Each structure stands twice: as C-alpha cells, then as structure tokens.
Amino acid sequence: MNTYQWLLVFHVTGAFLLLGGGAIAAALSLSALGRERPSEILLLFGLIRIAVVAISVGTALAFVFGLWLVHEAGYGYFDGWVVAAFVLLIVANAMGGAGGKRDQATVKLARDLAASGDAPSPELKARVHDPISLALSYGSGLVLIAVLALMVWKPGA
C-alpha cells in the first residue's frame, strides 16, 4: 500500500466513525423521544456518550488525514470544495456541540427526577422534545451528509 492509500484508509475510518456516531446518536435520541420515565431517558442519553466519543475521534481523523490527503493528492488547500468541506465540518461540530449542551441540561433534570421517585414529568418531556435541540442535532447530521457529498463530487476539482 502506498502513502495515498494509507491516508485514505484513516480518512475514511474517520468518516465512518463520524457519520456512524451520528447514526448511533440519532437512533438513541429518537428512542428517548418515546419514553417518559426519567431513568429511561437518562439511560438512553447516557449511551449517547459512546456516540460522542466516536464523533470526536472521527472528526479528528477525518480532519487531520483529510488535510494530509489534500497535499498528497495534489489538490489546493484553497480549492472551493476543500474550503467548503472544512467550513461545513466546523458548522456541523458547532451545531452538534450546541445541541449537546442543551441535552446536558436535560440529562441533569432526568437525573434529579430519577433520584426523586422516577415519575414522568411534563418539563422533562418538553426538554426531550425541544425543537431547538432536535434541529441542532439533526441539522448537524444533515450538514455532515453535505460534507460527504462534497467529498464524493469534489465540485471544481
């Protein structure tokens, strides 16, 4: 295997962890939407931390090896599709991070409620269904799909 192939393997592994982690987070948060007991919501949000680790490692791999690949393959760092992909990757991470911060408050409320009787709460339900959190999290996933499209089509390359 040559350098290009090795770099591509690590870059694509990063993309798999990033998009796969997004799929894990989506599956678990969609499951949480249908639950009312605080301890169940707490468990599902807790498992999302595994997805966050995959997303973080995936982002780092995709970013670092992506930059290296641009150099190795002879593209320019200021080519439109390269700049757009990096900007969108930053936007996706910012959106996901903002959604995650809002989810932290939901986790804290779920933990408190679980410790004090584990009864369903309208406030917790409203937080789990918070449209801003959902828009940020799922919007982040859609932006990542747009990054994948840029990687495949490489418009202008």
Next chain:
Amino acid sequence: MLALIRPDSWNFPLFLHILGATVLFGTVATVAIAGFASRSHAGYEQLLARVAGRTFLFGVIPSFILMRAGAQWIVGKEFPGDAKTPGWVDVGFIVTEPGLIVLIAIGVIAFMSSRRGGGGRLATALAVLASIYLLALGVAMWAMTARPG
C-alpha cells in the same frame, strides 16, 4: 493518482453506497450497544431490547439496502458485463452476501429478545453477533479504500 479519477456518473451511486455503509455501521453499533447495555442495566432490558429491535427494523435494514444497491450500481458501471471483479470488490460481496445471514440472525434475535422482555443470553448473543458484523464491515471498508492488489 489514477484512483482519484472517476467518471462523474459514478458519483451518485458511490455517494449512496458510502452513506448506506456509514449508517449501517452506526445502526449495527447501536444494536451492539443496546445488547451490551442490557447486560449491565438491570430493569431496563425491555427498553434496550426494543431499542435494538426498532433500530434494526428502521435503521439497519434500510441502510443495508441503500449500501448494497449503491454497490451493485457502481460495480455495474465500473466492471460492466462479464468483466472480472478485483479481490477488494469480492471482499465487499463476501461481507454483504454471506454476511447477510449474520444480519438476518441479528434481526431474528433482536425480535425474539424484544418479545421475551430482553436481557439474558439473547442480549449477549445480539451484542456479540452485532460486534462480529461490525468487524466484518471494518474489513470491507478497509478493502474498499485501500484496494489491495
């Protein structure tokens, strides 16, 4: 450098193939996570079995179809007619075709586990089989990107 050049008409099937493969990776991982978690979270086995079952139904099956249809589409373009496919393509077929048996077994166990309240040996089997399938997907991903030989 030749690996960088491909006709534009291959891009859409390639995009569908990669999108399907990444979502398949994530949803199979979710099934594995739910299986392992039900071994360590007593009292939540039913919930986790339901998560695994629904993820399989609404995530694993559609993404497998997307990944496999995209693969067939692009193989038809890259190796038309009776052209012999290279080893790295065959690795992909081995993971998706015989591997489908593993995937069906995961689905059956997820369904049975959900019906029986989750937990126990079914949850362990679900977690182990889903992990094995994840490893196979990893091997296929390596073969597709490194293209050895």
